[in-house]
Amino acid sequence: MLIVKKFGGSSVADKDRIFNVARRCIEEYNKGNDVVVVLSAMGKTTDGLLKQAAEINPNAPKRELDMLLVTGEQMSVAYMAMAMASLGVPAVSLNAFQVAMHTSSAYTNARLKRIDTERIRHELDNRKIVIVTGFQGINKYDDYTTLGRGGSDTTAVALAAALHADACEIFTDVEGVYTADPRIVPNAKKMSEVTYDEMLEFATWGAKVLHNRSVEMAKRYNVQLVVRSSLNYAEGTVVKEDTKMERMIVSGVAADKNTSRVSVIGVKDEPGTAFKLFNYLAKKNINIDMILQSVGRDGTKDISFTVASTNLHDTLDTVKEYTDNYGGHVEYEDDVAKVSIIGAGMATNAGVAAKMFEALYNARVNIKMISTSEIRVTVLIDENDVTRAMRAVHDAFDLGDD
Numbered sequence: 001m002l003i004v005k006k007f008g009g010s011s012v013a014d015k016d017r018i019f020n021v022a023r024r025c026i027e028e029y030n031k032g033n034d035v036v037v038v039l040s041a042m043g044k045t046t047d048g049l050l051k052q053a054a055e056i057n058p059n060a061p062k063r064e065l066d067m068l069l070v071t072g073e074q075m076s077v078a079y080m081a082m083a084m085a086s087l088g089v090p091a092v093s094l095n096a097f098q099v100a101m102h103t104s105s106a107y108t109n110a111r112l113k114r115i116d117t118e119r120i121r122h123e124l125d126n127r128k129i130v131i132v133t134g135f136q137g138i139n140k141y142d143d144y145t146t147l148g149r150g151g152s153d154t155t156a157v158a159l160a161a162a163l164h165a166d167a168c169e170i171f172t173d174v175e176g177v178y179t180a181d182p183r184i185v186p187n188a189k190k191m192s193e194v195t196y197d198e199m200l201e202f203a204t205w206g207a208k209v210l211h212n213r214s215v216e217m218a219k220r221y222n223v224q225l226v227v228r229s230s231l232n233y234a235e236g237t238v239v240k241e242d243t244k245m246e247r248m249i250v251s252g253v254a255a256d257k258n259t260s261r262v263s264v265i266g267v268k269d270e271p272g273t274a275f276k277l278f279n280y281l282a283k284k285n286i287n288i289d290m291i292l293q294s295v296g297r298d299g300t301k302d303i304s305f306t307v308a309s310t311n312l313h314d315t316l317d318t319v320k321e322y323t324d325n326y327g328g329h330v331e332y333e334d335d336v337a338k339v340s341i342i343g344a345g346m347a348t349n350a351g352v353a354a355k356m357f358e359a360l361y362n363a364r365v366n367i368k369m370i371s372t373s374e375i376r377v378t379v380l381i382d383e384n385d386v387t388r389a390m391r392a393v394h395d396a397f398d399l400g401d402d
């Protein structure tokens with residue numbers, strides 16, 4: 001069997017954790033399996049690098065940020081290979097350049113396009129454990145790129161697809177995918193299975209346990225994933241196409257604090273206004289999610305939307321270009337968050353949104369914006385209300401363990 005095992009930052013945070021991971025991989029190797037290990041940077045290394053970079057230049061060129069960030073993963077893989085060697089097992093560490101993991105050219109947010117597998121295959125044929133840097137790639141200019149925060153999951157899934165692996169396991173610091181972040185909702189329940197579509201919604205709307213692109217890729221190439229703990233052998237959560245479980249109306253709650261609301265006030269109430277505004281933003285590659293437009297009055301209207309807080313600065317600059325040309329003015333809030341309920345059975349059940357709103361009302365949480373899809377309802381609320389809101393909604397749908 002060929003097995004891809006990915007370990008996140010907290011699973012390799014220090015010497016003991018590195019040896020713990022090394023032993024776990026060696027167990028698999030000693031059963032006669034081919035083992036490919038994908039690692040993230042140790043602990044909070046990536047945050048640390050970004051903070052230091054910001055002290056030197058808060059507006060650092062993205063190419064140089066990537067040049068810096070890739071060092072985090074490179075440390076992990078080298079230490080891991082050293083640990084395995086000290087345990088007497090042949091291992092080799094490879095970075096994105098050595099494997100050749102080709103991505104699009106967008107620095108800090110690149111997409112994996114193609115992975116060369118020759119070098120990895122060659123090392124596996126020599127009975128080595130192959131340890132690969134997560135999160136990074138190279139683009140057509142032979143520059144390093146990164147895949148967006150949390151992107152090591154995507155590296156692992158892409159490798160599993162490219163190598164036609166028999167299993168892809170994502171090891172982390174919780175035992176699987178829960179009905180809500182167990183750090184925010186203590187009685188959240190571990191799910192034994194979750195579908196790609198539901199997991200994609202969870203990941204996109206804030207459950208960072210998996211990078212959303214990794215779920216997209218798993219679905220596209222039909223890679224079955226297991227999410228489980230690196231610290232024990234508890235059964236994890238299987239992420240796959242269809243589950244035998246009965247479709248839950250609501251299967252879980254997610255929250256995303258990396259959100260800001262931007263409102264463009266007093267724009268012209270005429271055809272083309274939304275097009276022009278969002279076209280400005282699209283040209284700058286700024287993703288928008290919730291959008292709300294007021295009813296026009298006296299020839300003007302307001303358009304509000306949410307963006308990732310990490311894009312707020314760019315968004316405000318871009319919207320200013322728009323208002324300078326077409327009128328209106330900008331207001332924004334950064335201390336807001338999105339809370340979503342997700343469930344494949346929602347589409348065929350009335351009253352789900354109302355029940356969520358009732359729970360929020362009982363918890364005295366004010367809703368600022370609402371957006372829905374077939375299998376999701378999202379509200380924008382004050383960031384300080386997130387814990388209260390999540391627990392209230394989680395309880396209202398009876399998702400907890402007791």
Ligand code: ADP
Pocket residue numbers: 007008009010011040150171172173174176177178179180181182183202206207208209210252
């Ligand atoms: P890693 O470093 O292993 O990639 P992450 O920090 O990226 O780990 O993701 C794991 C974290 O995701 C958990 O510690 C947990 O707080 C958070 N999380 C958010 N939502 C969920 C959820 N629904 N189920 C499990 N964990 C979740």
Ligand code: ASP
Pocket residue numbers: 008009040041046047072134135148149150151152153
């Ligand atoms: N080290 C990177 C990050 O912190 C990638 C990852 O952890 O998946 O975002």
Ligand code: MG
Pocket residue numbers: 008150153208209210211
């Ligand atoms: Mg992660």
